Amino acid sequence: MAPKLLVTCGHLQRHIARYRDEIVAHGVEVWVPKLDGQQFGAAEMAAMLAEADVAVAGDDDLSAPVLRAGVAGKLRGLVRWGIGTDNVDKPVATEIGLPVYNTPGMFSNEVADLALGHILTLARHLQRMDRDVRAGLWTRYEGRSLHGLTLGIVGLGGIGREIARRGVAFGMKVIGSDVVTVDPKLLAAVGAQQKPFEAVLAEADIIVLACNLTPENHHLINADALARMKHGVMLVNVARGPIVDEAALVDALRSGKVGSAGLDVFEAEPLPADSPLRAFEDNTLFGTHSGSSTAEAIQRVNRMSVDIALAMLGLGHADLANFNKVA
Ligand SMILES: NC(=O)c1ccc[n+]([C@@H]2O[C@H](COP(=O)([O-])OP(=O)(O)OC[C@H]3O[C@@H](n4cnc5c(N)ncnc54)[C@H](O)[C@@H]3O)[C@@H](O)[C@H]2O)c1
Numbered sequence: 001m002a003p004k005l006l007v008t009c010g011h012l013q014r015h016i017a018r019y020r021d022e023i024v025a026h027g028v029e030v031w032v033p034k035l036d037g038q039q040f041g042a043a044e045m046a047a048m049l050a051e052a053d054v055a056v057a058g059d060d061d062l063s064a065p066v067l068r069a070g071v072a073g074k075l076r077g078l079v080r081w082g083i084g085t086d087n088v089d090k091p092v093a094t095e096i097g098l099p100v101y102n103t104p105g106m107f108s109n110e111v112a113d114l115a116l117g118h119i120l121t122l123a124r125h126l127q128r129m130d131r132d133v134r135a136g137l138w139t140r141y142e143g144r145s146l147h148g149l150t151l152g153i154v155g156l157g158g159i160g161r162e163i164a165r166r167g168v169a170f171g172m173k174v175i176g177s178d179v180v181t182v183d184p185k186l187l188a189a190v191g192a193q194q195k196p197f198e199a200v201l202a203e204a205d206i207i208v209l210a211c212n213l214t215p216e217n218h219h220l221i222n223a224d225a226l227a228r229m230k231h232g233v234m235l236v237n238v239a240r241g242p243i244v245d246e247a248a249l250v251d252a253l254r255s256g257k258v259g260s261a262g263l264d265v266f267e268a269e270p271l272p273a274d275s276p277l278r279a280f281e282d283n284t285l286f287g288t289h290s291g292s293s294t295a296e297a298i299q300r301v302n303r304m305s306v307d308i309a310l311a312m313l314g315l316g317h318a319d320l321a322n323f324n325k326v327a
């Protein structure tokens with residue numbers, strides 16, 4: 001029977017026509033289940049993974065019981081489209097011998113561009129001006145000059161360093177924190193200085209979150225961390241929603257401690273209709289977890305995901321050793 005490649009990731013689903021003939025030519029069946037929401041839940045994923053040989057998944061439920069159900073069936077390998085693997089139970093995948101790959105570094109530029117988009121929009125009130133002009137108003141807002149401000153980046157990995165490079169280009173002093181000591185040559189190349197987390201909180205006028213979500217980073221930005229920031233700080237999150245305690249952020253927006261917030265990601269996605277964050281219309285900018293979403297980046301990562309999936313089946317031209325194994 002032909003091995004099955006399951007595609008639950010929406011980005012690859014939308015462009016699967018580009019790869020279907022190539023995959024089928026390798027004797028592999030392509031299985032693209034209908035994606036009604038943003039991602040598949042545990043029950044659906046468990047049932048599908050058990051019937052698939054390999055899968056390319058997005059932010060779907062890849063918790064322990066789901067992975068165990070997969071390997072109890074036919075599953076031999078998993079590709080997590082993109083960078084973040086916080087939805088994958090990696091220790092369990094390792095324990096049960098399920099190889100899991102991701103595609104790091106494939107859209108650092110794109111996510112960094114998005115972060116700067118948030119910063120520029122909030123600093124110069126672009127979203128308010130656009131809204132006002134459309135409503136027949138001609139309000140002349142007073143923004144902030146970026147030149148001379150201190151940009152603080154939490155997480156100096158691939159995305160964080162690209163944000164740093166852009167910050168320097170805008171004339172900002174760039175500092176950043178990380179839980180590891182980042183190679184000074186990499187930092188020098190982008191003009192960033194590594195400092196302790198506390199110093200970044202205290203010194204930055206704009207703080208961008210670019211770290212990965214781990215159990216330790218859940219609510220890293222809580223009431224205590226917010227209290228240590230400058231009054232009126234701009235907070236931008238292009239990493240993962242649960243890094244920020246949204247209830248504490250709402251309080252900080254209300255008090256003016258946080259002057260503005262750009263959020264591409266949320267604790268619950270899509271953002272619930274009754275989220276108290278919605279009350280802040282003038283000083284927030286919301287995104288749809290779309291940091292990676294450019295045509296170019298999606299095509300790049302789709303190509304790589306298909307290559308990894310085929311290589312896990314021992315097919316195609318790519319060598320698995322060239323890809324990033326996370327479990
Ligand atoms: N908004 C989006 O659409 C989007 C797109 C891609 C990635 N992301 C998120 O961005 C994250 C970062 O991506 P990346 O490519 O830069 O990953 P990366 O692994 O290259 O860098 C992450 C860095 O964060 C550091 N870090 C971890 N915990 C930290 C903490 N408490 N304080 C400071 N630094 C900490 C790590 O040591 C690492 O250097 C991903 O894990 C993903 O969750 C979001």
Ligand SMILES: O=C(O)[C@H](O)COP(=O)(O)O
Binds near residue numbers: 082084
């Ligand atoms: O971590 C990532 O690579 C990005 O957030 C994109 O992944 P997702 O949109 O599938 O969560």
